[in-house]
Amino acid sequence: MTDTPQPSAPNAETPSAPVTPPAAEPLPTIVTPSNKEVVIIAEHFKGTLQPVTYELLGIGRDLADKLGGKLSCFLLGFNIKEQAQSLIAAGADEVYLADHPELELYRTLPYKRVITEFIKGWELPPHIVLLGSSTTGRDLAPRVAACLGTGLTADCTELDIGPYEHTNKADPDKLGIYPGCLYAIRPSFGESLKARILGPWNNPQMATARPGTFIPLKPDANRTGVVTDIPINLQGEDFRLSVLEIVHEISKGVDLADAEVIVSGGYGLGSADGFKLMEELAACFKNSGVGASRKVVDVGWIPYQNQIGQTGKTVRPKLYIACGISGAIQHRVGMDKSTTIIAINKDASAPIFKFAHHGIVGDVYQVVPELIAQLKAAQGSCPTVKEPALV
């Protein structure tokens, strides 16, 4: 029953704490069949490949090299052939291309059919399949995993390869040492834990990865690879859903993903008004934006688009100023790759001070106005806020 954890929800009762096996019977090494291939499912919007795809190719290259296998990438769409070369330049050894008018826009069922039918036709399954944890990836990945009959770990922030010793006697058929497992690592429920989730018994091992988390390779036009056309056998039942219209909302201000400076506010601001002060501070910098913790989004002080963290955006600006944010793991995973982190919090023991680079223990309403004053003094003057810096 779910009083014990889903894999993504470890808790004190997690049944698999590693214990030393009895010396008498060494564990067998179990190699689950796979062709060692790491497969990425590319995501594009009207033919434009999304950054998360390049990020996945970056980490995928690393995993494939560790396994000694190939890195391949599914590319489904219409009139999309040219994009295959950029996938190869970004690290793919082979691109599985499905070019068809019915695949122009992403839809769950046609995409799932093309991908799973192709993989099911292989003699050996791939070792790993990765998608982004975007709204598309989180829609498609569980369908592909359930169809292939394999496990899936959501929203990973780290991925690696390594061995796993299964010593849990509650499950005797599985006892053994499994080399080459996908370590899918994600923040867990609770404030300060990371969970390593494994699915070594079946291949492919699947995960989705947070956009913005992994680093793409430098595109190399000299890299060579193969483009393979794959079969497309869509069925009537795949068209039970149709896309009527797509509305692109032009965000005002700077997109947080591209901002060089982010000023973020948390529950310590005390009220929605505090975000005026955040905007004022952000307006002192070039190319800046305002971010937030989930708690202030949940209470409605600022829209969801500004949320940073595990269930919001992942950002890596040059400068991140956290104001009245405690620094919970779910917030941290969205911003801890920022080059410089400055935290302002009145509690000296707040977790944010464990990973910020510079900290000021004090009230945001005293510290931030002083910071604005000193920035203005140093630079001449800051323009007053004309347009909200919110995205």
Place this chain on the structure above:
Amino acid sequence: MTTPQNVLVMIKQVPDQSAKAGINPDGTIDRAKAKRMLNPFDRFGLQGALTVKKLTGAKVTAITMGPPPAVEILLEALSQGVDKCILLSDRRLAASDTWATSYALSKVIEYTGPFDLIFCGLQTTDGDTAQVGPEIAERLNLPQVSYCEDFKLEDGKFLARRVMEGGHQWVSMAMPGLVTVANSYHHLEYPSIRGVQKVQRLQRDEEALKALIETVDLDIVKADPKECGLKGSPTIVARTDKVGELGGSCVLHQGETIPTMVRDVMGAASALKEFALA
């Protein structure tokens, strides 16, 4: 043309993270002590199902899988206007991952159904995967709309506004189908006093309550125990690590006057000046 007459909503009880009780100092959860609540995301799924009821008069069933105290959230669902509830409770489900959970839940749905529309929350706050809904849809071979933030029923179709990066889309789904509702769905209503009173009355009338909340186990829903729980789960939590202290080199300023502390940080953090507007 389909007018949905039978609607299902999937809800889960989760530990209440805002209550400190049951949260161990190392961040793990002691589920025996933790306070429990309805998964906050499932309010949106529940509201979606009840909105269909308002539109078509459909009958709404709620299903949850969990230990016996999960009956608490079913009572809450009844007070909101759900017509019938099923609780799947079985020790053999312990340590189920999303694959095993979606298997067990799809068996309950086959046992209880058929349904024209199945509503789920986008995700749970403890499992936090957003996988169970789409995995159920796959097992039952249903189309799905995930991240639904608004919908209408038109010409026998489910028209849904779905969140996407940088905007949204409108899609049209044939029924039966499965929907996961995003927390940007803005039509949340809270239980009425009458609803709450109705449930209070019910709690004093065991027979009536039994008629509304059916408790089932794996045998009743004809689920294979080998596909459930630890054995049936393709993934496990191999270990949890305390998150290390990054860099661990925070220069902390405290106890001095605000202007002094700010000046010190201005001096030390070159990025402040580098990115400031000239």
